[in-house]
Amino acid sequence: MTRLLHLILALPLVAGHTAFAAPCQFESQGDGRVAAIVDARGVRLDDGREVRLDDGREVRLAGIEPTATTKQALTSLLTGRDVTLRGTDDTPDRYGRQGALIFVGESEAPIQATLLAQGDALVSAEIADKDCAAALMAAETEARRQKKGNWADPSAIKNAESPDDILAGIGRFMVVEGKVLSVRQAGAMTYLNFGRNWTRGFAVTISKRTQPALENAGITLKSLENRRIRVRGWVEGNSGPRIDVRLAGQVELLGANEPTGVRP
Structure with a gap:
């Protein structure tokens, strides 16, 4: 799965002989450890190493909409993991949650792309950056083609x-x-x-x-x-x-x- 995901995300990265950075590598909005999966759209960070977040701050996964299996997949992928938040705007939503793309460790692909590649989420179309949006859609398309997860x-x-x-x-x-x-x-x-x-x-x-x-x-x-x-x-x-x-x-x-x- 990891190799396939990296191939999907690499598709838009090469043009001619010029190398580009991986998509979705926006400015860091902080880091921390995932203490709990709040629901299918949100996680709670709780770690003293946080940079711009207060302990216990809830984070909403940007770029996706959940399916019936999203929460279970998030629990498996993120619970107890050290993560970095990236995005273009860290303004909390009306529920006080910060929207962000979530990266585990040194991964170049956000956890949202993993969920999409497994068929455990849908692209929400809210990501404005064209390269990042294309990478997320490519992950969903491959899952749909293979009838994985939700697409079965x-x-x-x-x-x-x-x-x-x-x-x-x-x-x-x-x-x-x-x-x-x-x-x-x-x-x-x-x-x-x-x-x-x-x-x-x-x-x-x-x-x-x-x-x-x-x-x-x-x-x-x-x-x-x-x-x-x-x-x-x-x-x-x-x-x-x-x-x-x-x-x-x-x-x-x-x-x-x-x-x-x-x-x-």
Whole structure:
């Protein structure tokens, strides 16, 4: 697993004859020892060697969303281990948790990449750095290709043509695939409709302020019509399920003949 993970993370590192640092190597935000796994998203550090954290400070794993097996995997991987926190912003969230990528010992890969490679987590798309985001997505893609962990379940990726299945997961983070049948704008909001019945079918909503980020990533909304895409995010809605796209990494373009659940 370690060798495979390093190969995955090494993919974006070479361009021509120039060597680059490993992705996700952001500024250190402190270090410590993992005293407890709080939940599937957080750990508690408790060690006198902490640099910028108070003892007992909770840390939220940035860049991923948990699955049913994440907490168990974290317990195995992190309990009692000395770790370094890295990230671009150490401002606590509203729950007082610091978001960070977590590195064990001298590893060049964050524990988030390990969880993704094992199929024990989903990419959240919150990491803005392109190289780091690509490395995390590559780890998830390989697990999905090999049907590891979460991806062994055929229902791990929802079909956009089955809105009731998606609506059943309201309030949860989901990955959905399907063909965009129409792109419609209403005021400052653009709707990607996956069903003929706009009120009951699955749809993706994208605000006007999010469009520049998508365009910078090479995605123009009108061009998505009749294209197959994979979208990830929190499911909301009443009569019909919705996912609100706020980050470019939430949308992936799929090939016309690409098998469901796999991306080359």
